[in-house]
Amino acid sequence: MKKTIVKELKARVADLGDLCDVATGTFTLAVSTSDQRHRDEVHFFRGTSFNQAWDQVATLMASTPNTAWVRIDVPQAIQKIELSRLQQQLKKLFRMNYWRRGISFDSDFKTALLEMEINGHEFIRPGKGHKIGKTASNSYLDFPAMTKYLTRRNGEQPQDLAESSFVWTFLTAGIFYDGDKIRKLSQDVHGQGIRQLTDLNTELRTTITAGEAFLCRQIKDSGQFIYGYYPARQRILSSYNSVRHFSSLYALLEAINFTGRTADLPKVKSALQWGIKNLVLTKGDAIFVSEPRKDGSIELKLGGQAMLMLALCKYQEVTQDDEYLPIIQQAFAGITSFLKPSGQFNHVLNADLTVKDAFRIIYYEGEITFAMARYYELVPNDQVAQLMQQTLDFMVAHHYGKYHDHWLSYAINEALQIFPANRDYMQMGLENVYNHLTFIEERDTSYPTLLELLDAAIKMTDLIKRTGNDDLLAPYDLGRLHRAWRYRASYELETGSFQPELAMYFYHPSKFVGGFFARHDHFRTRIDDCEHFLSGLLNYYSYTNQGVSL
Structure with a gap:
């Protein structure tokens, strides 16, 4: 040297x-x-x-x-x-x-x-x-x-x-x-041993760019992802998840749109093609995302429908290529097989479309509503709007704002572009974040979906103000929400990002730079970890730097 x-x-x-x-x-x-x-x-x-x-x-x-x-x-x-x-x-x-x-x-x-x-x-x-x-x-x-x-x-x-x-x-x-x-290097408790964040914007841009490159590197020549790693145990994860395959592609497309690295789009397309070929089941005019189980059976998850639609809609938005529009339409057609007369959805079906689990995870309603909203933006359609409204009304009636689901907040923000005067949706969105704010402020681990929830909540408060519904904000402390937002952005970066000064202590350090991890799970680095970190960080950066020329 x-x-x-x-x-x-x-x-x-x-x-x-x-x-x-x-x-x-x-x-x-x-x-x-x-x-x-x-x-x-x-x-x-x-x-x-x-x-x-x-x-x-x-x-x-x-x-x-x-x-x-x-x-x-x-x-x-x-x-x-x-x-x-x-x-x-x-x-x-x-x-x-x-x-x-x-x-x-x-x-x-x-x-x-x-x-x-x-x-x-x-x-x-x-x-x-x-x-x-x-x-x-x-x-x-x-x-x-x-x-x-x-x-x-x-x-x-x-x-x-x-x-x-x-x-x-x-x-x-x-x-x-x-x-x-x-x-x-920082000596703060949560950022200990990681570079001091003296210029948050620069660190965010660097981390998002490296994160996009990392997630793209996980796509094999076949189009399938390397699902993830346990870096502290020198293990590659052998399982797979069809929902996360498509949701990770959605986030990767968001990141490519941010970085402008369009040379990575062919790899994304290969992953979309692999997913459609290997993870999709056709039933008449509808298609379903299938999840093979260890016992040889197949599950059809409502969340899989949502993520397939989101990934394909995002691909069309980024590339202006409508090649996958027929598949999006077929995926939407499959949604009705999950729907109950009450307006609620069954969450998981068997391969023969019989119900396996009426409920699996609370996020599915928010995910499918968000997917329908993104589909509607591409192709305005009364049937899509009606089903969105039916689903949102069901969630309002059953107080889904208590579930602090970031997908629900994403969905509400998109729905307010279609139903701009619906105060019930606004109120549900406010409850969705404020009921969880103490947890967000006190959580000791990295938790990127909390930042995603805050990103969507801040955007929602601005939508509420822009439409003259400020009175809905009166019971809430908007300053506290903004402080939590800024805090979580730095916190996620410091506690979950594989910077070189941390990666060097694991096997093959350069492999992990740009990745994101869960410290409390053997530093697990999985494609959906990267998905949520990327979405949270890039949406924070983009929203806080609107109208700023660099």
Whole structure:
């Protein structure tokens, strides 16, 4: 690495402050390097002065390529505690991968592990009875895995880690060099170890562009998606989901429309073709999205109809190609097979169109209404409008505003273009977000559909004001809604985006850059995770930057 870069790295580390562990008079620097294709290599360097510790870093940097990713962390808030106490703390963690401190099993940091070394290898594992989001993680230290890793990293086997009486836990301050820029890393609780968001708009554009490229890369030559990964477990997901196949294409088309990268449209078309060929069942003049089950049976889901229609409508909107319009019409024709006389829908049918499940998930009504609205925008049709109105009226009568469904808010916004004077729809949309606002403000995990809900809610309040229905807003705090909106946009970016400084701690780091993850599920990166993050972030960016020329 060039000496000028090394010199700048040194200056930026020095600027972090709090470099010395005053209790021991020691300076510790943890250096992580990756060639972008392989998981990072981590080195801990110590000295009685900053320069003494840095000289060791400089020696390593001399043989490090300029294009390498380099992250340098300074351990801070070092705390000695009994190993048994740490183990009790881990058992009480509600979510897996939510231990956010480094751990050393000796005072000299020869066996030190950074927080992301721990989480990237999943050295803290959930107990067998853990149910995500329902029970405490009952987490424990995987001593054999840590011992194997430290032996490989350090070139010698450590002491018996399980027999340690004490451990030293620590936080870090740090910087990251991506081969181009040096960035200071956040020390905030939720954004810890991720680049500071000093320019949110720039970070959003960069992340959305990378996210679109990532999701497009998941489309195989056949047109089928790579469904997803468990990066912390080095596993590719083997299951598949027809609803998510089409919903992910809808979001990808949104993203392509945002980035302008039209060269990716042929891959999208191949995925649409694959889905139509492999996931669609024809019954007379109607078609249905089918979901094969492990027992060999087939399910027809109302949500599948919605996502097929949305993806094809979006393709026509983006490309101005109406090739798929007959298929959209056939998918709409299939909707009536789900409809009850009451105006409610059955959610899941068998292949012979008999009812399998009257109810499966609350989102299906909102999804199908949104899909019908998008179809109506392409081809205005009284039958579509009547069925939309019937469905919305049913949801108003049955208080669907209590379900905080972002698809419902999307649907209402589109419906208000067709039924602009319907105050019942407006009121349902307001209830849909405000009944859930405390949860949105307090949720500790990334949760991209919350941002989608807020995107749609903000747009809805503007529609309400524009049509002179301001009195409906009187009981609500619009300022609180806007604060939550801004907060969740930053929060989703910081807690769910695979930036290089995080991806470097997983196998094949460059594979995951641009992806989005659920930390509390083995850093799961699935196509629908990417779908919701992309939709939430790009709609936030687009709405907050209307009329702004860059």
